[in-house]
Structures are given as structure tokens and as C-alpha cells.
Amino acid sequence: xxxxxxxxxxxxxxxxxxxxxxxxxxxxxxxxxxxxxTASSRPIPPRKQMQAVYLQNSFRNVxxxxxxxxxxIRTKKTEMIHNPYHYFDNKEETISxxxxxxxxxxxxxxxxxxxxxRSAEIIEVILHNGRVAPARFVGxxxxxxxxxxxxxxxxxxxxxxxxxxxxxxxxxWAIAVGSPYGLEKTFTVGVVxxxxxxxLDETGQTHIQTDTxxxxxxxxxxxxxxxxxxxxxxxxIRSASGESAGIGFAxxxxxxxxxxxxxxxxxxxxxxxxxxxxxxxxxxxHHREALSIxxxxxxxxxxxxxxxxxxxxxGLEKFDFIRMANGSIIRNTNDLREQVSLAGLGGKLRLNxxxxxxxxxxxxxxxxxxxxx
Numbered sequence: 001x002x003x004x005x006x007x008x009x010x011x012x013x014x015x016x017x018x019x020x021x022x023x024x025x026x027x028x029x030x031x032x033x034x035x036x037x038t039a040s041s042r043p044i045p046p047r048k049q050m051q052a053v054y055l056q057n058s059f060r061n062v063x064x065x066x067x068x069x070x071x072x073i074r075t076k077k078t079e080m081i082h083n084p085y086h087y088f089d090n091k092e093e094t095i096s097x098x099x100x101x102x103x104x105x106x107x108x109x110x111x112x113x114x115x116x117x118r119s120a121e122i123i124e125v126i127l128h129n130g131r132v133a134p135a136r137f138v139g140x141x142x143x144x145x146x147x148x149x150x151x152x153x154x155x156x157x158x159x160x161x162x163x164x165x166x167x168x169x170x171x172x173w174a175i176a177v178g179s180p181y182g183l184e185k186t187f188t189v190g191v192v193x194x195x196x197x198x199x200l201d202e203t204g205q206t207h208i209q210t211d212t213x214x215x216x217x218x219x220x221x222x223x224x225x226x227x228x229x230x231x232x233x234x235x236x237i238r239s240a241s242g243e244s245a246g247i248g249f250a251x252x253x254x255x256x257x258x259x260x261x262x263x264x265x266x267x268x269x270x271x272x273x274x275x276x277x278x279x280x281x282x283x284x285x286h287h288r289e290a291l292s293i294x295x296x297x298x299x300x301x302x303x304x305x306x307x308x309x310x311x312x313x314x315g316l317e318k319f320d321f322i323r324m325a326n327g328s329i330i331r332n333t334n335d336l337r338e339q340v341s342l343a344g345l346g347g348k349l350r351l352n353x354x355x356x357x358x359x360x361x362x363x364x365x366x367x368x369x370x371x372x373x
Contacts, residue, residue, distance in 0.1 A: 059187075066160070066187075067128055069103045069158045069222075070100065070101075070102050070178065070222060072099075072182070072184045073112055073116055073149075075096070075121075076120065077094070077122075078094055080092055098179055099217060099219050099220045100220045101149065105159055108151040110149040111148060111233065111260070112149065113146065114141065114146055116219050116220045117147050133151040133152060136149065139267050139268060139271070140270045141270075141344065142270055142271060143272075144203065144256075144342075145235055146256055146263070161229045161230065163229030163230055163231045163253060164229075165231045165254045165255070170192050170195060173191060175188070176190075176223055177221055178217065181217050188213040193210055195208060204337045205251070205337075206252065210232075210250065213244040213246075214234050216242065220233065221233075232250025235249055235250055255338070258342055262342055276309070277306035278304065278305055278316065280301060280303060283300075283321070292357040293321050297321070298330065299321050300321070300322050300333055300336055305317070309367075310365065317355065320353045321353055323359070324352035325340075325349050325351055326342075340366065345368060
């Protein structure tokens with residue numbers, strides 16, 4: 001009779017232990033891996049991270065406040081698509097796009113960029129709680145790239161707190177909330193890189209520059225300070241790829257406030273760009289002396305006037321010195337450009353000028369540039 005011999009389990013266990021010990025002796029990297037695997041992981045003690053925790057909580061606080069006022073904007077429009085190979089082969093297609101915005105009023109008013117809703121036939125707003133609401137167009141300012149929308153009043157609206165962009169300094173925290181690529185309530189953090197970046201595009205207006213991540217779909221959303229106040233409206237980026245490269249620009253909220261007042265006074269209208277038609281700059285001392293303009297006087301001197309322009313028809317002359325426009329002091333050409341932009345096509349400028357050593361006022365109506373092109 002043949003008996004089956006069974007090796008005890010303890011033998012297998014001992015063999016595993018022997019091979020493990022030998023492996024640890026002859027293969028140090030195995031020993032390190034085993035010790036790392038069996039060691040208990042200990043986090044950094046909270047007392048050593050207090051400042052980081054305070055900052056982290058600050059960001060959390062900003063998000064909790066801001067995300068309730070930020071909305072995602074979906075638009076649809078119909079475009080005619082032309083077949084380049086067949087002249088009569090045309091068809092209509094519905095084009096969808098996404099952007100951002102934020103509530104500024106408990107009555108349901110929403111601010112966004114004009115380019116977000118340009119030519120839109122249908123505008124929908126997605127609120128922080130996921131509710132989708134149809135929006136109607138209230139008005140827009142094309143050159144400022146700002147639009148005002150309205151959704152039906154409700155009791156659950158949280159609106160943004162508007163800050164003071166004149167108080168912004170380089171190095172301040174800059175926080176963006178929006179819907180890049182349709183990803184709603186995306187929160188990104190950076191700093192203010194420049195306060196007043198000028199002449200970035202044809203608008204001529206100044207922008208706040210930031211390295212906060214801004215991508216397609218972020219347009220129209222708020223740029224916030226560390227207190228959760230809106231200091232700008234995210235508008236555009238500089239990038240070779242079309243994606244965030246750490247160079248983003250926002251419309252200063254103080255300028256946006258002025259634009260919104262103009263929009264409110266022209267409900268239902270898209271305020272189109274206007275031109276004054278002058279070549280002007282801050283005069284050099286020699287020209288001030290020759291024209292009897294005081295050295296301390298702020299303003300710009302007109303060196304040339306375009307024929308049949310708003311300035312020409314309005315009665316401006318060469319060497320007029322513009323001190324004020326619509327009650328605002330003109331310190332440089334950007335200030336004058338801003339006032340022309342705010343007035344918009346068909347608007348009026350009341351200019352306070354020095355002409356032949358005398359102060360006087362003159363009214364200019366801003367006409368369509370097609371009249372003199």
C-alpha cells in the first residue's frame with residue numbers, strides 16, 4: 001500500500017521567508033521597496049502648514065461665494081454653409097457655442113461679453129443649481145465687448161459684488177470662475193500681471209492682464225480679487241495655440257460700469273463703434289507755449305482732422321486743445337478714445353476745449369464712418 005506524503009504548510013512558509021531574506025540581502029533595492037511598502041505614511045503636521053491652510057480656506061471662501069453668481073451661457077444661431085466645390089450646394093446649419101457670465105442684480109440681469117452672444121438666435125443660461133433659463137437680450141456695446149442679458153426674476157438668485165478696479169495692484173490675487181470648454185464653475189487662480197495694458201486690439205481700451213488660466217468658454221466670466229469682488233470681465237487671451245498660455249486679459253469693472261449705464265440708456269440696441277476723426281496727442285512744451293496752453297493743463301492737442309468726419313462736421317479745428325469730454329477730464333488719447341467709445345455711434349460728445357487762448361464748449365455728434373469712407 002502506497003502512502004501519499006503531504007508537505008506541511010509550515011515548510012512553504014519557511015521557504016518564502018528564506019527567499020525573502022536572501023533577496024533582501026543580495027538585492028538592496030528589493031529591501032528598500034519592502035520597507036517603503038510596510039512603513040506607515042505620515043502627513044505633514046497641521047501646525048507646519050497653517051499659512052497654506054489659511055490661504056486654501058480663503059480660496060474656498062471665494063469659490064463658495066462666486067460660484068452662485070456665475071452662469072454658463074449657451075447660444076445657438078443658424079449659418080449658411082457654402083460648398084466650395086458646388087456653387088448652388090448651400091445648406092443651413094445650427095451653430096452652438098458656450099461662454100460665461102455673472103448675475104449683477106437680484107432682478108436677473110447678467111453681464112457677459114458681446115462676442116459671446118453676437119448674432120445668437122437662442123440664448124440659454126445655466127444657473128449654479130443646474131437650472132436652465134432662457135435669456136433675452138437687453139443691450140450691448142460692440143466696441144467695449146460687453147452685453148447685458150435678462151432672465152426671469154426668481155428668489156434663488158445670488159448676484160456678484162462689484163469691486164473697484166482702480167485699486168488693483170500688480171501681484172494681487174486674480175481668480176477666474178467660468179465655463180472653459182463648457183466645464184461649468186471652473187475655478188482657476190493666478191495674479192494680476194499688469195494693471196492697464198493698452199492698445200491690445202482695435203478697441204483701444206485698457207485691460208487687466210493676468211496669468212490666471214482663461215480658455216475658450218471663459219469669456220464673459222468674472223475676474224475676482226481675494227475678497228470675491230469682481231474686478232474685471234474675462235475677455236481674451238494671447239496664445240499661439242488658442243489655449244491658455246498665462247497671458248489673459250479682462251475688462252476693468254470700473255469701465256464696465258460706465259458701459260452698462262450707456263447700455264441701460266439704450267435698451268434693445270447694439271451700440272456700434274464710432275470715430276471722432278482726429279489725430280491728437282499730449283502737446284510738447286514748445287507747442288504749449290506757442291498756443292498759450294498752461295503747462296499744468298491736462299488734455300490733448302488736435303494736430304489733424306479727417307475730412308467729412310464727426311470732428312469736421314462738428315466744428316473742431318486744428319490746434320484745438322481738448323480738456324474734457326462729457327464731463328470727464330482728458331489726460332491722454334486713451335481717455336478721449338474711451339469717451340468716444342462710451343458715446344457710441346449716434347451719440348454726442350460735449351467737448352471742453354481751448355481755442356486761441358479761450359475756453360469754450362462744443363457739441364459733436366458721432367456719425368457713421370461709412371459717410372466719409
